[in-house]
Amino acid sequence: MNSTQDIFAHESGAAWLKKPIPFVVMILSLAAIGSLVGQRGMVTGFAFMFLPFIAVYFYFIFKEPKIGIYGLFFCNYFILGFARYIKGLPLGMSVDFHLLIIIVALFFKSFFHEIPWKNAKNELFYIVLIWFAWIVFQIINPEAISRVAWFYSMRSIGLYMLLVVPLIFIVFNSVNDLKHFFHIWAVFAIIGAVKGIIQKHIGLDPFEHAWLMGPAKDTHLLFGKLRVFSFFTDAGQFGASMGYSGVVFLILALNQKYSKKLKIFYAIVGVLSIYGLMISGTRGSIAVPVMGFALYIALQRNIKIIVLGVILGASVFVFFKYTTIGQSNYTIARMRTAFNPEDKSLQVRLENQRKLKVYMASRPIGAGIGATGRQAAMAAPNSMASQVPTDSWYVIVWVEQGIVGLTLHLLMLFYIVLRSSYVIAFKLKNPWIKAQMAALVSGMFGIMVASYGNAVLGQMPTVIIFYSSMAFLFLAQKYDEEMPGEQQSKIQLATNER
Numbered sequence: 001m002n003s004t005q006d007i008f009a010h011e012s013g014a015a016w017l018k019k020p021i022p023f024v025v026m027i028l029s030l031a032a033i034g035s036l037v038g039q040r041g042m043v044t045g046f047a048f049m050f051l052p053f054i055a056v057y058f059y060f061i062f063k064e065p066k067i068g069i070y071g072l073f074f075c076n077y078f079i080l081g082f083a084r085y086i087k088g089l090p091l092g093m094s095v096d097f098h099l100l101i102i103i104v105a106l107f108f109k110s111f112f113h114e115i116p117w118k119n120a121k122n123e124l125f126y127i128v129l130i131w132f133a134w135i136v137f138q139i140i141n142p143e144a145i146s147r148v149a150w151f152y153s154m155r156s157i158g159l160y161m162l163l164v165v166p167l168i169f170i171v172f173n174s175v176n177d178l179k180h181f182f183h184i185w186a187v188f189a190i191i192g193a194v195k196g197i198i199q200k201h202i203g204l205d206p207f208e209h210a211w212l213m214g215p216a217k218d219t220h221l222l223f224g225k226l227r228v229f230s231f232f233t234d235a236g237q238f239g240a241s242m243g244y245s246g247v248v249f250l251i252l253a254l255n256q257k258y259s260k261k262l263k264i265f266y267a268i269v270g271v272l273s274i275y276g277l278m279i280s281g282t283r284g285s286i287a288v289p290v291m292g293f294a295l296y297i298a299l300q301r302n303i304k305i306i307v308l309g310v311i312l313g314a315s316v317f318v319f320f321k322y323t324t325i326g327q328s329n330y331t332i333a334r335m336r337t338a339f340n341p342e343d344k345s346l347q348v349r350l351e352n353q354r355k356l357k358v359y360m361a362s363r364p365i366g367a368g369i370g371a372t373g374r375q376a377a378m379a380a381p382n383s384m385a386s387q388v389p390t391d392s393w394y395v396i397v398w399v400e401q402g403i404v405g406l407t408l409h410l411l412m413l414f415y416i417v418l419r420s421s422y423v424i425a426f427k428l429k430n431p432w433i434k435a436q437m438a439a440l441v442s443g444m445f446g447i448m449v450a451s452y453g454n455a456v457l458g459q460m461p462t463v464i465i466f467y468s469s470m471a472f473l474f475l476a477q478k479y480d481e482e483m484p485g486e487q488q489s490k491i492q493l494a495t496n497e498r
Contacts, residue, residue, distance in 0.1 A: 061105050068102035069172045070184065072164075076464040077188045081231025084207045095464065096155060099163045106170070119173060120166035124416070124474040131412055132162045138401060141368045145383065149370025153400070156458040157369070161467050168471035175479050178436060178472055182252065185465065186269045189245035193276040196230040196238060200279050225334075227281035233459060239280030240447060240456035243288030244465070246273035248443040251296055255435030281334045284453025290316070292446030295417075299425050299438050352388050356399055359384050366402035393451035393458060417445050420473040428476060430483045437476045440469040 061068040075094040083091050106115055135158035139150055172181070204212060204226075212220055220227045220235055227235035250270030256263035277285050290313065297309035319325065321339040326332040337345075360366075367385040370376060373396070376386035390396045398406040420441045428434045444466060451457040457466060 058101065061101055062108060065102050065105045065109065065171050066177075068098055068105060069167065072098040072102070072464065073181075073184050073188070077192070077461040078231060080233050080460050084211050084231075092460075095160070095460065099160070099167070102167060102171070103163070116170055119169040122169055122474055124470060125166055125169065127412055127415070128161050128165050131408065132158050134401075134405065134408055135369065138366070138369045138405075141365055143363055143366065143371070144368030145371055145376060149375040150368065152375050153370035153373070156463050157397070160463055164464060164467040165471045168468055169475070172468075173475055173478075175482065178475075178479070181468065181472070182248075182436075185245065186249060186266065188461070189242070189249070189269050189273050192230045192232070192238070192245075193242060193272040196228040196242075196276045196279055199228050199230065200226065222281070225281070228276070228279045230276070232461075235280045236282045236285070236454040237456055237459050237462065239277045239282030239285035240288055240450050240454060241462050242273040242276035242280065243285045243292070243450065244443045244447055244462060246270050246277060247289050247292035247296075247446050248439045249273065251439040251442060252435065255431075255438075278335065282454065283335055283337055284450055285456075286335055287450040287453065288443075288446035290446070291449040292442040295421065295445045296438055296442040299421060299442070301425055349389075349391050352391070353395060355384075355388055356390075356395065359388075360399065360402065364402045365404050366398070366400045369400045371400050372396050391455065392453060393455040396455055396458075413448055416470055416473065417441060417448065420476070423473075423476055428480045430480050433476060433479045433483060437473055440473055444469050
């Protein structure tokens with residue numbers, strides 16, 4: 001009886017509001033929220049509605065920082081697509097916010113649990129640190145147009161790399177984490193490809209149509225044909241990202257020996273992704289599978305496979321360059337123009353590069369990070385760097401950081417690919433690990449080559465996947481020591497699938 005009385009005697013939340021101070025605080029809070037919603041619209045209202053869910057999410061990140069890595073991958077892949085539906089919020093900053101929260105969570109968790117900070121002491125991290133030091137040096141570049149432009153533009157080329165690489169080494173560094181990375185990526189790639197297929201064969205939703213009828217009309221509606229963009233920023237990023245996924249998952253499917261279901265799953269992801277590349281209408285993105293598979297074939301160190309690969313590659317080249325087969329199909333006809341050196345679009349790009357060459361002759365360290373693109377258009381609309389289209393990722397790096405910065409950037413990227421390729425070909429003994437790493441480095445190389453034609457490397461979702469792949473490649477020998485033989489691979493795969 002006493003226990004029952006205690007239950008009824010206990011004050012509920014409603015009783016707590018009978019007290020004057022909590023009641024006044026609640027009224028003032030509601031009034032403040034109502035005022036903000038009235039001034040800034042329903043987007044602010046929805047933001048307040050989601051605050052409890054965000055608080056719970058933060059709680060789990062602080063409890064297990066690895067959850068923040070999953071959230072980072074999600075935001076990286078989808079958040080910019082949400083910008084077509086949600087206006088007025090800086091959604092792109094969600095990636096930065098996730099990185100910050102993960103670091104803060106690790107810091108506080110270190111008071112109670114040991115955090116393997118030493119894992120970040122890796123050759124790759126020191127390379128990235130040198131690169132970021134160069135990025136910071138660009139603040140004092142006398143040609144720099146704006147510190148604000150520097151901040152917004154340096155994130156994708158420097159800050160994300162500096163933070164993602166050590167976080168993978170510290171938080172997301174096990175073989176199971178690598179497996180989860182591929183599975184998350186596979187699901188996201190399927191969603192991206194299916195969304196693109198819906199756009200092509202069913203149509204656009206009202207928000208996508210409104211975006212298409214704006215500035216995107218000139219680049220995404222050519223001769224009455226839609227260049228499919230899915231939920232990505234544009235068709236160029238969609239095509240490159242799909243090519244990236246296609247290379248990685250087709251290689252994984254080819255090498256999957258222990259699970260028929262996983263082999264079929266990866267094959268579906270790869271085929272859907274390559275189809276997504278084709279319907280994007282992005283000609284430069286065809287370099288991703290062509291060069292990605294070329295590197296993969298070279299890594300096999302098998303003369304028969306290399307000869308077969310050369311024959312297949314030559315056949316693809318002859319098909320697009322010297323035949324008119326399938327010319328009535330818009331997708332094939334569009335891709336065929338990538339093999340035409342007289343293409344008008346290519347000639348315009350080359351002419352722009354000639355103009356920039358004159359401009360850059362007296363700027364060995366560049367015109368300053370943020371001197372091109374949207375930030376430059378707002379900060380320095382009259383400068384030549386902001387007026388001449390750059391198109392290529394490497395042209396952006398060249399214009400903003402000069403020949404010195406471009407050389408450093410290329411040395412870093414090619415060192416990572418060449419070092420990783422050497423380790424895969426000559427050092428790794430476990431066939432499963434070799435296959436995973438070969439898929440990663442081949443996809444990365446394809447993106448690097450395609451970035452000459454389009455500015456894909458520094459954009460979401462490619463950017464975070466690319467930097468994460470760099471870190472996983474430098475963990476390859478650690479994985480190989482943990483799983484030294486093929487029998488171990490079978491045991492590990494069986495364990496993972498359970």
